[in-house]
Amino acid sequence: MDTTPPARGRVLVTGGTGLIGRTAVDAFLAAGWHVVAMSRGASRHGDERHGDERHGAERHGDGRHRDERHADGRYVGVPVDLRDERAVAGALHDLPGVTHLAYTSVYEKPGLVAGWSDPEQMATNRAMLDNVLRPLVAAGDLEQVTIMQGTKAYGAHLHAIPLPARERHPRDPHENFYWHQEDLLREVAGRAGLRWTILRPVQVVGPAYGVGYCTPPVIGALAAVCHRTGQPFGFPGLPLNVPKQVADVRLVADALVWAATSEAAHGEHFNLTNGEVFSWLELWPVLAEELGVAAAEPVARRLADFLPAHAEDWAKVAAAHNLREPDLAAVLGQSHFYADYTFGAGLTEAPPPALVSTVKVKQVGFTEVRDTELTFRHVIRELQRRRILPRLS
Numbered sequence: 001m002d003t004t005p006p007a008r009g010r011v012l013v014t015g016g017t018g019l020i021g022r023t024a025v026d027a028f029l030a031a032g033w034h035v036v037a038m039s040r041g042a043s044r045h046g047d048e049r050h051g052d053e054r055h056g057a058e059r060h061g062d063g064r065h066r067d068e069r070h071a072d073g074r075y076v077g078v079p080v081d082l083r084d085e086r087a088v089a090g091a092l093h094d095l096p097g098v099t100h101l102a103y104t105s106v107y108e109k110p111g112l113v114a115g116w117s118d119p120e121q122m123a124t125n126r127a128m129l130d131n132v133l134r135p136l137v138a139a140g141d142l143e144q145v146t147i148m149q150g151t152k153a154y155g156a157h158l159h160a161i162p163l164p165a166r167e168r169h170p171r172d173p174h175e176n177f178y179w180h181q182e183d184l185l186r187e188v189a190g191r192a193g194l195r196w197t198i199l200r201p202v203q204v205v206g207p208a209y210g211v212g213y214c215t216p217p218v219i220g221a222l223a224a225v226c227h228r229t230g231q232p233f234g235f236p237g238l239p240l241n242v243p244k245q246v247a248d249v250r251l252v253a254d255a256l257v258w259a260a261t262s263e264a265a266h267g268e269h270f271n272l273t274n275g276e277v278f279s280w281l282e283l284w285p286v287l288a289e290e291l292g293v294a295a296a297e298p299v300a301r302r303l304a305d306f307l308p309a310h311a312e313d314w315a316k317v318a319a320a321h322n323l324r325e326p327d328l329a330a331v332l333g334q335s336h337f338y339a340d341y342t343f344g345a346g347l348t349e350a351p352p353p354a355l356v357s358t359v360k361v362k363q364v365g366f367t368e369v370r371d372t373e374l375t376f377r378h379v380i381r382e383l384q385r386r387r388i389l390p391r392l393s
Contacts, residue, residue, distance in 0.1 A: 001258055001366065001368075002262075003031045003254075003258055003261065004031070004032065005032050005033040005034075005260075006099065006261065009034065009100060010033070010034040010096060010097060010098050010099050010100070010141075011028050011033050011034070011036070011099070011100040011102055012036045012038060012092075012095075012100070012101050012132075012136070013025050013036070013037050013038070014038045014039065014082060014101070015039055015103075015104040015106070016037025016038055016104075017037065017039045018104060018208065019104075019204055019206050019208040019211045019213060020104040020148065020204055020206070020256075021037065021039065021102075023249045023250055023253040024104060024252075024256045026253065027253035027256065028102070028256075029074060033074070033257075034075075035074060035075050036076050036077075037076070037077045037078065038077075038082075038132075039077075039105070040079060040081050076095075078091050078095070082107075082131055083124060083127065084131075085127075085131045088132060089134075089135045092132070092135040092136060092139070093135065097139065097140075097141035099143045100142070100143060100144045100145070100146075101132065101133075101145045103132065103145065103146065103147045104148055105128060106212070107124045107125050108121065108334060110334070111337060112334045112337040112338055116176075117175065119175070121177060122176065122177040123180070125177035125180065126177060126184055129181050129184060129185070133145070133184070133185070133188050134188075137188060137192045142192070142194060143194060143195060144197075144259075144260055144261075145185060145194055145195075145197075146259045147185060147196075147198055148198070148200075148201070149182070149198055149269070150178075150200055150201060150202065151165065151202055152176055153176065153178050153200055153269075154172055154356070155174050157341075158174055159352075164355045164356050165271070165354070166271075166356075166359075167268070167269040167270065167357075168360075182198060195265075196266070197266065197267075197268060198268070198270070199252065199255055199256065199259065199269075200269060200270065200271045200272060201247040201251075201255075201271075201272040201273070202247050202272065202356055203246045203342060204246070204249050204252055205248055205249060205376065205379055206248070206250070207249075207382035209331050209332075209383065209388050210325075210330050210331060210332070210333040211333045212334040212335060212337075213335060213338050214335045215335060215342065216376065216383060216389075217332065218303060218307070218332060218335045218336050218339040219287055219291070219339070220380060220383060220388075220389035220390075221314060221328060221331055221332065222236065222303060222306075223287075223291040223292075224313075224314060224317045224390055224392065225306075225307065225310040225314060227293050227392050228313045228317050229310065229313055232294075232296030232297070232299055233288055233291075234295070234298045235298040235299070236301035236302075236339075236343055237280060237340070237344040238345070238347045238348075238349075239298035240281070240344075240350050241282060242279055242280070242350050242351070242353070243279060243353050244277060244279060245274065245276075245277055245278075245355055245356065246273065246274055246278070246375065247272045247273050247370075248274055248370040248375040250370070251274065251368050251369075252272055254366075255272055255361070255368070259366075264365055265366075268360075270366070271356040271357060271358050273356060274369060274370040274371070274372050275358060275370065276369070276371075276372060278372045280342075281298070283372070283373065283376065286373050286376065287376060287380070290377050290381070291392055292390075292393025293392050302340055303336040303339050303340055303343075304336050308328070308329070311329070314326070314328040315328070320390075321390035321391070322387065323387050323389075323390060324386070324387045324388060
């Protein structure tokens with residue numbers, strides 16, 4: 001798999017301190033690219049501070065986040081809110097020629113799930129992409145763009161989907177910001193002669209916190225609260241072996257690097273998963289072992305209610321274990337709402353399976369796969385190493 005950057009390749013990664021963006025920056029740098037990371041939490045000199053996109057970067061004693069990726073001059077961080085059209089245009093005007101865009105930003109409403117059908121959420125996400133594309137196209141150096149979608153493209157949050165869902169299926173007829181962004185991208189790319197790719201990763205798992213779609217910090221917080229309060233650490237969702245898929249964030253980041261230069265990726269959509277299925281019930285003892293607590297029988301809980309009610313218990317855990325973030329809300333972001341959704345909290349029967357095929361991306365050359373159990377072990381250990389989650393044992 002050739003991921004060699006073009007001779008003058010400079011990639012802009014939006015959401016550069018978020019769940020996908022942070023790891024994508026590392027992957028592009030490892031592949032030899034010049035990288036610009038744009039987010040509300042990045043500084044121009046590479047010290048990344050937490051905004052709404054938290055990732056757990058290392059801290060200096062003075063509270064700054066250490067980021068040594070800019071040491072050789074191939075990395076720069078740019079702080080900007082993509083909703084601010086003038087600020088984005090000004091920031092991009094000051095940058096050297098950007099040839100590639102890896103767009104990993106997303107705007108979500110409070111409460112997360114209900115916002116997926118909100119017209120304001122859709123309009124904002126389209127406007128954010130437009131705010132980035134217009135000045136890049138006007139500058140004249142942009143060659144390729146990759147944007148992100150997911151299983152909501154198949155309507156998985158609304159109804160049963162084909163099994164497995166394939167990229168060649170017709171567009172699902174429901175309102176979604178994915179379609180607004182895709183139509184914009186097709187229009188701009190056709191006019192400016194750009195190559196483009198759309199990736200559809202399923203439930204990305206990585207060592208992020210304070211974001212909207214990352215379950216490991218939620219699971220770790222639940223384990224910590226249960227350990228402190230003497231409650232059983234049981235799976236909080238539907239107690240059935242419902243088949244699920246995830247995508248290791250490192251796999252997604254590698255796919256972004258691959259798509260940037262692959263001719264086979266041009267004008268295509270690609271599902272991304274680890275390459276296997278799992279169930280939360282089967283995985284739960286593995287998570288308990290890694291977190292240092294005893295796994296228990298399932299205990300029905302809505303984590304969106306349970307965890308905020310135990311914020312003081314988390315603060316005491318954080319103090320006892322010298323964790324970096326005593327504010328539970330800052331650890332969770334909106335991921336506890338997503339956890340309830342993917343765990344099936346409150347359901348009484350199994351939902352239709354929502355599984356996707358990844359044959360297409362493998363057939364054209366991106367063949368990376370990951371062991372899901374090892375993905376979760378790696379992420380939990382990283383969050384513990386960064387002192388975001390405690391080592392309870």
